[in-house]
Amino acid sequence: MKQVEIHLKKRDSEIVVRAIKALEPVDWIQFDIEQEDRKMIRVLMHDGRCQVLIDAVSQALEDCRDWRVTMIPVEASLPEPRELEQDEAASNLRVLREELLDDVVKDATLTRDFLILSGLSTVVAAIGLNSDGVAAVIGAMVIAPLLGPILGFALGAGLGKMSLIRQSGVTLAGGLGVALLVAFLISFALPLNLESDELMSRTQVRLDSVALALAAGGAAALSMAQGKSAVLVGVMVAAALLPPGAAFGLFIGAQEWTLAGRSGMLLFLNIVCLLVSALAVFRLKGIKPRGWVDQQNATRAFWINVTLSAALLIALMVLIVVLDLGDKVSLGD
Template sequence: MVDALELALGHRPGFCTIVLPTEAVIPPLYESIATIRPLNPEKRPPSRIEAFFSRDRLSTEELYDDIEESIRLRASFLLTVLVSALIAGLGMRSGQTAIVIGAMVIAPFLGPSIGMAMAATIGDHGLGRRASLALVIGAVTCVAFMTLVGGIIKIDPTVPELLSRTRVSPADVVLALASGSAGVIAFSRGSASSLIGVMIAVALVPPLAAAGLLYGSGNGHLSLGALILFATNLVCINVAGILTFLFQGLAPRSWRMTAGTLLVWLALLAVLIALILPRFLP
């Protein structure tokens, strides 16, 4: 079309073609039998039961677009990681919960986490690699930066807001599972307001910031506890995310691959529970 316009009108002085991307569709396009496109053309189309469970979520194409946007490794992504980590670290250091909540809201880790869950559900290796890479680079950047900060400023590890990020309880596991499921539901419905609540409920940046601060200040054993909390939240998001995506009718390319990935995450969750449970047994 652009070439045709150029041939027809390009000779006219002042002619200009402006191409704008479609940023939104009103009303939102939710998944249906007509919009579900099987990843494998040889597979059967979705049944009415599968379409029923997926009727309230965005189309698969829109989910891909949203996930891809959230896992791009750009300067803005890393800058947001640094800023949110610094805000969270200083908020925990001074015991100001409101500041820590602000850091949770702007933290960019929920998108890559849900991207990993979606990739595991449908068996998309490329999406899984990109989401994992974004999360790993962001997490390493966060811990390294806050380790430097912890070596410069004075840290009191007994501050409740900081100390709470070094302990994992069974309630934290249940909370992370519920929040991971809520995150997928909010993400698949395009509900930004609900996502903000999920970011606050299952925070990933504060444990990483706490780990860096504590390690930089010479409290390595407490730093390990913060990393365990981060790992617990991440594993729970993926376990709950995969199950929720399946419940919503997101069809895997291979059920064997999806089941195997889910079993790996469940095994990791069992190991983490085994590490924290003895402290709560009589």
């Protein structure tokens, strides 16, 4: 459940009260506050109907001034409210669109800390890959901040927010750019260890790589939409991006162009898969803008991004099959 507090002028309270009553909340109360000509309405609402309430209140107050809606999560309430019936639930989202957008925008912002974490995690990953240290590679994925821009791009496409798409794209490019640069510089300090299983595994581009990245992106988007911790799925996303990115930089620095091409292909494949699956999950969960016009723009942006991503994914999968057949032929010779 969530508690929704609405601060507004007294003259605007009637239309809001009508909207609240129509949605049959768990409980609600309105009262005057110390500020002159002001009221506060406090509503206790099931998660499944909270987004509908927020949209209804926002629409009712669209032409009004000096109002604010605040959402507060509720851990428990007594007496325990009745459970919504299946046909009563308006949404299966546990996180409001506004909450999700606020969290994603913060994580998808290009900051100095983001770049520093990207660089430090790459140092750990590159050394771990080159020394065949599994623990170091896992540790690097824990601190890599790459989940935010991936989800930001997908959510921006789902809501038709071009500003969020651009911001997330710049942040992701900045993080991966730092990772590639750091790994490239490390390659001059460490002799490349081609005997490392961890390093060489990032040159193996197979169809199971597609499944891994699709699962990681879908799990990340679903976790955010359900209001659950994104720490573990953040590690999954980093597993798809950081090690191949670090390997790509190491191979370029060592002028191992064939290996660099394979690890770069794996990195690009994983980015496309993560975006496709996150886009699909956000769409299936019904995350969309409030207004009809915004919904049409969001639908257009969604299909454009899905079409381009799916075309790239199909092309990459065909290339994987061709490379795999080529490797088998070479081994047969």
